[in-house]
Ligand SMILES: NC(=O)C1=CN([C@@H]2O[C@H](COP(=O)(O)OP(=O)(O)OC[C@H]3O[C@@H](n4cnc5c(N)ncnc54)[C@H](O)[C@@H]3O)[C@@H](O)[C@H]2O)C=CC1
C-alpha cells in the first residue's frame with residue numbers, strides 16, 4: 002500500500018506520522034514545493050521508526066511527482082492555512098490554484114489513486130478536484146467531518162464529565178464555522194442519549210463550541226491545528242487501505258442524496274478498499290434537514306467563487 006501526502010507542512014507531516022505509527026502502509030511519500038523540506042521531514046520521521054516501532058518507509062520529494070507513481074491513496078494538504086480572525090473560505094483565492102495543479106499531477110502519475118482532500122475551504126476544494134480530475138465519485142473524499150466529530154466527542158465528554166471513549170456523536174454538513182451540523186439528538190453515552198445527562202442549554206454550548214473548534218485553535222496557535230487533522234486523515238486512509246468498511250462523515254459529491262446535488266458536503270459514508278463504498282442516508286429531523294440545507298447553500302456560494 003503506497004500513500005502519498007502532498008504538503009509536508011503541519012497537517013501533512015502529522016498525517017504521515019500517524020499513518021506510519023499505525024503501521025499498515027508499506028510506503029508513504031511526502032511531497033512539497035519547498036526545496037528539501039519534504040525530504041527533511043521524511044528523514045526526521047524515519048528516525049522515529051525504531052523508537053515508535055513501525056516499518057513504513059517514508060520518503061520525501063521536492064515537486065517530483067514521478068516518486069508518487071503508483072500511489073493507491075493520495076492526501077492533498079498543500080495550501081495556506083488561515084490566521085486568527087480569518088474564515089476558511091478566505092483561503093480559496095490561493096488554495097484553488099494549488100489544489101487544481103496538485104490533483105492533476107497526482108492523477109497523471111497514479112491513474113487509479115483515491116484522493117483525500119484536506120486543503121481549505123475543503124468542501125469546495127473537493128468539488129474542484131472532481132471538476133479537474135473527472136475521477137469517479139467513490140475516489141474523491143473530503144476530510145472534515147471525521148475531525149469535526151472528534152472535536153464534538155471531546156466537547157461532549159467535557160460536558161458530561163465522561164471519558165471520551167464513552168461517548169459517540171457525529172457532525173455532518175459543511176466544514177465551516179457556520180455550516181457544521183453536530184447531531185446532538187443522536188449523540189450518546191454508552192447507548193443512552195446525552196440529553197438524559199445534560200441540559201439542553203449545555204448541549205447547545207457543546208454544539209457552538211464544536212462548530213468553532215478550528216477557529217478556537219487558530220486563535221490559540223496563530224495558525225490552524227494539525228494533530229487532530231492528521232489523526233483524522235490517517236483514520237480515513239487506514240479504513241480504505243485495510244478495507245475496514247467503517248462509517249465516517251466525509252465530504253462527497255451528492256447526486257440527490259439528502260435532497261442535495263452538484264456539491265460536495267459532509268454526510269456519513271462507508272469507507273473501504275474502493276473508497277466511498279456507500280453514502281449512508283440517515284433519518285434526520287426537520288430541524289437537522291433544514292440546517293443541512295442551509296449549510297449546503299453556504300457551500301454552493303463558495304463553489305460559485307471558483308468561476309469568478
Ligand atoms: N480539512 C480539514 O479538516 C483541515 C484542513 N486544513 C487545511 O490544510 C491546509 C494545510 O495546512 P497546514 O499544514 O497547517 O499548512 P502549512 O503551511 O503548514 O503546510 C502547507 C504546505 O503546503 C506546501 N505547498 C504549497 N503549495 C504547494 C504545491 N503547489 N505543491 C506542494 N506543496 C505545496 C507548502 O510549502 C507547505 O509546506 C490548509 O489549507 C488548512 O486550512 C487544516 C486542518 C484541518
Ligand SMILES: O=C([O-])CC(=O)C(=O)O
Nearest residue numbers: 083089215216219225226
Ligand atoms: O480551522 C482551520 O482553518 C483548519 C481546519 O479546517 C480545522 O482545524 O478544522
